[in-house]
Amino acid sequence: MLLAAPRFALPETPEEALAALAERPGAVVVAGGTEMMPDLLWGTRSADAFVSLRRVAALRGVTVDDDDLVMGAGTPVSGLTTAPDAGLAAAATSLGTPLVRTEATIGGNVVSALPYRNLLPTLLAGGARLELTSATGVRTVPFDGFITAPGRTRLAEDELLTAVRLPRHGGFADYVKVGRRNAQFVATVSAAVVSRDGGVRLAFGNAGPTPLRSDDVDAVATALLDGRATPEDLRAAVAVAVDPPEDPVASADYRRHALGVLAVRLVTRARTDGGPGA
């Protein structure tokens, strides 16, 4: 049995990776391992078998088609710091350290599904879609709703996240995060903005159990962009929409306040610097 399906598989194609998963019920996928390894070491996660994506070259790389920026799920975060989307590049640049960014992948960031992970607000604000591949084919789902709770997603056991598609918007995009120090920190809160078609879309990290956005907030943010609303209106709308956690790092009240400040800051930047972001 061990010889037929060793505990650690190193496939070289997506098809081999899917076959390796099918041969090892309950096996977990490892991409960069920067999320998985600490979990295994701290005992917050265990697994009997692993399928590594490290040698699956087809899952790495960023391409641009007519409508989307298409990122292979195994693309390292270091490969996104110069992405032709200013919001994504800002989120990637402030993730971890250079060493972490070299190993960490966009797929791992998405599937780890923690509300404070760097890339998630930008994907949510930008209307990203995910390609989920199984032996029976590919289904494309919106990123909005993919994460159902901290650490939980709609990915099926026999599926791999193979690509992330971020629509090109041609407008302004940015990302900011607040933490207790200037480098290598988990976001106490974060926010991303994308402006397109005369409006803005905001999304927030650590503002609730999953990355969060709200049509009501976007309506007020767009009104602020046009001068029809005040910064205070936007802060009030954000305060109503978010449901941030309370933990030893920060109170829910602090987070609610900081999220309002970030929202106003990003919309102000969109108004004053609003050049092409994609």
Ligand SMILES: Cc1cc2nc3c(=O)[nH]c(=O)nc-3n(C[C@H](O)[C@H](O)[C@H](O)COP(=O)(O)OP(=O)(O)OC[C@H]3O[C@@H](n4cnc5c(N)ncnc54)[C@H](O)[C@@H]3O)c2cc1C
């Ligand atoms: C020192 C340090 C600092 C960090 N700083 C930050 C930070 O500032 N911001 C931040 O957001 N994160 C940070 N992280 C967390 C981590 O680096 C990121 O979340 C990273 O993007 C995870 O990617 P990975 O490839 O290493 O994931 P892995 O650890 O390989 O996997 C994470 C999860 O995703 C699953 N998975 C991965 N790829 C796929 C796929 N293609 N299909 C299906 N499932 C998949 C795995 O099974 C696992 O459940 C930090 C980590 C460390 C160790």
